[in-house]
Amino acid sequence: MAGARRIPVWLLLATWLLTRLVLLLFVFKVWVFPGPDVTSDVSVIYQGWYETLRTGTFPQGDVTWQYPPAAALAILSPALLPFLQYAQAFFVLACVADLAGFGLLLYAGLRRGKSLRGAWVWVVGVPLLGPTVYARYDLMVTAVAVAALLAGMRRPRLMGALAAFGALLKVWPALLLVGAGRRRAWISAAATAGALALLFAVSMPGAFSFLTAQRDRGTEVESLGSLVFHVARHYGWEGRVMLNYGSVEFLGPYVDWVSAAALFLTVIAFGWLLLWRVSVRRLPPHALADAAFVAVLLFTLTSRVISPQYMVWLVGLAAVCLCFPGSRMLLPAGLVLAACLATVLEFPVYFANVVASDRLGVTLLATRNGLLLLAALTAARSLWRTTVSRPTATVPPQTARTQETLTPS
Template identity: 75%
Template sequence: METTGTRRSLAWLGGVWALTRAALLLFVFKVYVFPGPDVTSDVSVIYQGWYEVLRTGTFPLDDVTWQYPPAAAFAVLSPSLLFWLDYPSAFFVLAFAADLAVLLLLRYAGRRPGRPLRGAWVWVAGVPLLGPTVYARYDVMVTAVAVAALLAGARHPRVMGALTGFAAMLKVWPVLLLIAARRRSAWASAALTVGALSALFALTMPGAFAFLTFQRDRGTEVESLGALVFHVARQYGWDGQVLLNYGSVEFLGPYVDVVSRAALALSALAFGWLLLWRLRAKRFEPHTLADASFVAVLMFTTTSRVISPQYMVWLVGLAAVCLCFRGSRMTLPVGLVLAACFVTVLEFPVWFAHVVASDALGVTLLFLRNGLLVLATLLAARTLWRATVTETALLTVPAQTPRTKETSLPS
């Protein structure tokens, strides 16, 4: 039976979620105007343009901004389910539904024995910190599938694998959820799902994998960690440009390719660390799968050439799953990610013009947001290593008995 305290906590959870999400809907439906550039234009212009092409049975082969795996077509086409609404309105409603699905999953997980509701609170608080951008991108839909996969992981590895494979075909990054999966059935199920979807799209829709070639000429996105080099360099006469390129605002010009390669090198180092961790880790607890996924996505988000605001939705979702487990030690990194979310909405969309101009306010916001992400990444990685490698090694050292000490002395 639920206690009065639990019922009150659930009521507060639902109430805060409803109020904050109502505010997000009012912004995306433009009842009220959110400061900064219009974040909904991606839906009404880009997504709807892709929708018109996809509904003809082919991928947008002539549009280099299409940089997503083939199952992303499901997300772009999904507003047709609400055929009585115009495309943007239907998309916003479906994004809202995905948000609600995550809340229900986390609430269900939080009501199980030994699992607190703090994970659900992370989601309730974290999403509105990012502003209306959350409902104007399909990342919240991908995050919903990823959250379901992680929550299923401990007891239902095949279900986790299938959901992870599907999510990876929506937007690649969820493949990192498998980093700590110990059951072969999870990997096999993921591979089978990816293979089946790849074959389906390759046979039925031309251009399913054209997105793989659309990344080669990208610059360094102005919000990324590497972009800080050019924000500072502009103060000393760097003569590059800030242009809309491949769907995002990027730096183009001298040495951009060097910084982009450095970002790829950092991502490779992150992958190497994760591989080393996987080989060395010996202690796996129920929360390890979520913690390792959080660390992996943190690493690749922070080192990426692009850190778009919607990427933070992934981190909020994974952070929420971590704190669904009482044993997780990711509380401090999660707090840093939530702080980074608040700074993110300030740099985009509120003061994005200052970021593009590389003025004092814009550069300060980026140093703060990216600094929080770097710190969260380092702390989360250290916490994961200590919990699964270092402490395990200490636990396996046999205790030395007094008799052993005595016999080791010279006679």
């Protein structure tokens, strides 16, 4: 991607159009994608929530509803296209969100001092996940996160508001603030989150029931920790695989130990991020996006659940990082793209093999999670070296002037 700017923009546009046409043909079932039907979540689960939400209440009795209150907006959004069936409207709106993210990255990449590498990461990475990416609302959340990070350097208040809105859509965009060096971003985020949370709390019953919806879930079969049980099944482990809390999980002996270990690793990741934040010496323009990318990588990797659609979060953040020529996230971004390819193979193409814990399924899963682990380690190392470690050479004056001061404003 080093020569991304030299590649004609029309080729970038043509690639987006062609790949997105293919995705739409798959979700509209003109073509059949291998593996289980990934669109059933929209036509069954999402549409069921839609019927409940339109009555003015959240699906409080449904343990599969595990989302913050603003997620209702994504689930209700197909009402904007009443001339289409619910699932059809959702797929179209997912494509619109895809176009919005691409447009933001293209606009940013064409500005002076920026790069089109980020737009290429988005164009290539999204379709690598297959039709699943249009059959979940994560693409909509990721487009909001991309907008927040691109606004971060010049408009911290807007960045804070968008990050807060994203967090009320699906929690993880709160991590976009990890690298924010200006108090205005944090104050704006707090004000926006407070106002929206209050609005949902007083207008729709059950807005925060999601906070207790995942207490008893097991370890999802695609997570890093699940590899323990995939191997243990071949040595007589007596647990089982079943649909639980909306995902396929391992349940049985020692699952709570592995889940606790995942939580411990999440705490370790949080501690590292806190140490990084208090150790920062300099924040170059790309540090905001780099820090967000590292934070989401770490928390995704250590989660009890790594659903395929989570990968689009990483694609979006990697794309923003590579809009900045100074970012050193090229290798981690490449590893994330490789992990996307492994992801579409393990789900949905060979998901039956993953559930069965056979050699092919375990190999694909270990490859995907190994790539994510390597991406997280290399990204964290690069972030530390560019923002904390003492520079080994004199910084050119023109570069020094572009670095963001750490003085709050």
